[in-house]
Amino acid sequence: MKKILNLAIAFAIATTFVACSDDEDNNSVPTTGSLTVDFTGLEVLGADFVYEGWLIVNGSPVSTGTFTSVDFPQTYTVGIDDLQAATTFVLSIEPAGETGADALAPAATKILAGDFSGDTANVNSDNIVVDATGDILGLGSSWGKYILATPTDNDDTNEASGIWFLDNTNDPTISGLGLPTLTDGWKYEGWVVIDGTPVSTGTFTAVDAADDNAATSPYKGSVGNGPDYPGEDYVTGSAAGVDFPTDLKGKTVVISVEPSPDNSTAPFTLKPLAHFVPADAENFTVITMGAGPLAVLSGSVIR
Known part of the structure; x- marks a missing residue:
């Protein structure tokens, strides 16, 4: 009888431990999030260049990845902290296979840009290709x-x-x-x-x-x-x-x-x-x- 009671207690403890572990897993904070882009008018760049997305976080660029296909929408996985803190999205044209310091920031050929309002950024080329200090703004x-x-x-x-x-x-x-x-x-x-x-x-x-x-x-x-x-x-x-x-x-x-x-x-x-x-x-x-x-x-x- 005593042996049966000990087994019952052990089973109860194990069940409680598993339940707590499941609760912790269910309540864990995600480390990544999804970023979905949908652009019109882009063309295939050829073998030597790629498009690259950038989040501007506290004034600094964070890459969201490169792509060559112009079929949209496309979705990318991004660090959740950067995703939530980003104020602007920028799309640039980059040399394929870029490495080193040049790969850490967008090239001068930035083609789309827009600020986030809530969870959406409406981007266009006039925002970044056209100099905002000129007489003609579009x-x-x-x-x-x-x-x-x-x-x-x-x-x-x-x-x-x-x-x-x-x-x-x-x-x-x-x-x-x-x-x-x-x-x-x-x-x-x-x-x-x-x-x-x-x-x-x-x-x-x-x-x-x-x-x-x-x-x-x-x-x-x-x-x-x-x-x-x-x-x-x-x-x-x-x-x-x-x-x-x-x-x-x-x-x-x-x-x-x-x-x-x-x-x-x-x-x-x-x-x-x-x-x-x-x-x-x-x-x-x-x-x-x-x-x-x-x-x-x-x-x-x-x-």
């Missing part, structure tokens, strides 16, 4: 004008083979572009689509100065570098299987926003301005551009 407010002309040679028979983003309606000539000032890590680039292939007119950051390749363009003529505005003469060499000079009438002109360093030789997804050059366009005459196919990227981040 890529959707961009406007553009251009002329057809080839000022870098002395041949007046090929004027339709050059494009310059300027307005010569009155004297003096002024810039033909109204674009937001971009933050570090981004540049504008002009394009002409020739037989389905985009051919660059050059990259630039200022609308009232020559673009970056003004002196080194492989397509310009031998009479100077052209006016001090973005643009290009296609009077020598070839591109897209077309020998220059050519006729840009009937072609599409685009202004894109490009990461710097650039992830591709093709236009990036942000294209605030575009225009189909009319077949009856007159040389030296101002032509007005229209809105491009995509001026802003957006999305949501939920914790």
